Amino acid sequence: MVGGSVPVFDEIILSTALMNQVISFDEVSGILVCQAGCVLEKLSQFVQERNFIMPLDLGAKGSCHIGGNVATNAGGLRFLRYGSLRGTVLGLEVVLADGTILNCLTSLRKDNTGYDLKQLFIGSEGTLGIITAVSILCPPQPKAVNVAFLGCPGFAEVLQTFTTCKGMLGEILSAFEFMDAECMQLVGQHLHLASPVQDSPFYILVETSGSNAGHDAEKLGSFLEQALSSGLVTDGTMATDHRKVQALWALRERITEALSHDGYVYKYDISLPVERFYDLVIDLRARLGLQAKHVVGYGHLAGYHVSNPHTRPVSRGWQPAPERDRGGLQRGAAGGPGALRVCLDGRAAGQR
Numbered sequence: 001m002v003g004g005s006v007p008v009f010d011e012i013i014l015s016t017a018l019m020n021q022v023i024s025f026d027e028v029s030g031i032l033v034c035q036a037g038c039v040l041e042k043l044s045q046f047v048q049e050r051n052f053i054m055p056l057d058l059g060a061k062g063s064c065h066i067g068g069n070v071a072t073n074a075g076g077l078r079f080l081r082y083g084s085l086r087g088t089v090l091g092l093e094v095v096l097a098d099g100t101i102l103n104c105l106t107s108l109r110k111d112n113t114g115y116d117l118k119q120l121f122i123g124s125e126g127t128l129g130i131i132t133a134v135s136i137l138c139p140p141q142p143k144a145v146n147v148a149f150l151g152c153p154g155f156a157e158v159l160q161t162f163t164t165c166k167g168m169l170g171e172i173l174s175a176f177e178f179m180d181a182e183c184m185q186l187v188g189q190h191l192h193l194a195s196p197v198q199d200s201p202f203y204i205l206v207e208t209s210g211s212n213a214g215h216d217a218e219k220l221g222s223f224l225e226q227a228l229s230s231g232l233v234t235d236g237t238m239a240t241d242h243r244k245v246q247a248l249w250a251l252r253e254r255i256t257e258a259l260s261h262d263g264y265v266y267k268y269d270i271s272l273p274v275e276r277f278y279d280l281v282i283d284l285r286a287r288l289g290l291q292a293k294h295v296v297g298y299g300h301l302a303g304y305h306v307s308n309p310h311t312r313p314v315s316r317g318w319q320p321a322p323e324r325d326r327g328g329l330q331r332g333a334a335g336g337p338g339a340l341r342v343c344l345d346g347r348a349a350g351q352r
């Protein structure tokens with residue numbers, strides 16, 4: 001989806017699509033052991049039938065494999081609640097370049113026996129070996145899911161809303177996503193999805209997942225009241241019904257698809273201190289000028305200091321970077337496999 005597997009030189013191409021079997025699932029602990037070619041969405045369905053969920057969910061769920069997810073250390077929409085694959089992957093089986101099978105396929109949540117070798121392969125993008133099986137911890141399926149979609153007057157207010165949200169929703173907060181007005185314009189133009197709130201410079205999607213529908217809705221309601229009365233958000237709507245929840249999520253999940261309809265997309269997933277993230281979008285717009293049809297920013301605000309939002313310039317056609325741009329925005333080995341390093345007052349972090 002982001003060109004991570006596009007062969008450009010002399011790579012070896014393997015398909016793990018036939019390695020698509022669930023090996024075991026423990027309905028007490030929620031530990032799933034499966035082959036690396038299982039499609040994420042199929043695994044989600046499998047565990048949901050047993051009242052669990054996968055700890056990650058991505059726009060690409062219908063086609064991506066769990067082995068690819070682990071190899072890219074994909075974060076996704078549940079990152080805020082369940083953390084990174086570095087925590088939820090319990091074990092891996094990997095085949096090394098010389099054919100050695102490395103069996104670290106433990107299904108123990110606590111395993112203090114020496115080095116944690118599996119961590120080397122999480123995010124290694126196939127450079128150290130082929131992941132052939134994965135053991136992963138699945139959380140219980142939440143009984144109640146509520147979603148609120150809000151309009152926000154500025155990025156500073158997006159951040160303040162996030163702080164308020166964490167304070168008021170605490171343990172039931174499961175997602176906090178933002179998108180800018182250009183994203184909304186593009187999902188409207190290309191996918192005919194309408195905004196459920198009045199036009200705003202930014203939009204926020206807040207999801208809660210808990211065990212008591214009434215209690216969770218009440219908490220979300222109080223948060224909305226507080227956010228609206230303090231002017232942090234200017235408009236909002238809430239959904240508890242599954243169909244409406246899906247419709248609100250579609251506005252966020254289908255941004256990538258809308259961008260693909262709009263032109264050639266240069267995708268950068270960048271981790272930066274949250275308070276500086278949107279400066280990057282503004283700077284890129286100024287720097288690219290008419291070379292880009294759109295520069296959009298959206299993503300999840302995860303954790304306390306860094307975010308993993310997506311900056312997506314869309315151009316009218318492919319162009320090599322002008323010489324003067326190469327120093328500021330460079331892809332390459334210095335940042336590790338597939339890493340992108342962005343110079344922003346020396347405070348940029350590696351991507352993912």
Ligand SMILES: Cc1cc2nc3c(=O)[nH]c(=O)nc-3n(C[C@H](O)[C@H](O)[C@H](O)COP(=O)(O)OP(=O)(O)OC[C@H]3O[C@@H](n4cnc5c(N)ncnc54)[C@H](O)[C@@H]3O)c2cc1C
Pocket residue numbers: 001002003004005016036058059060063064065066067068069070071072073074075076125126127129130131132269337338352
């Ligand atoms: C560095 C990176 C980070 C990403 N982070 C996110 C994210 O946070 N959220 C999100 O929604 N999407 C993310 N993506 C998009 C990502 O492509 C998909 O989300 C998905 O996880 C990839 O799965 P896939 O099966 O399509 O893998 P592919 O696109 O086929 O492969 C992706 C990379 O993983 C390697 N790989 C695939 N399978 C294996 C295996 N079995 N063993 C070893 N290596 C393997 C490939 O060689 C390639 O380098 C990221 C992509 C990259 C490249």
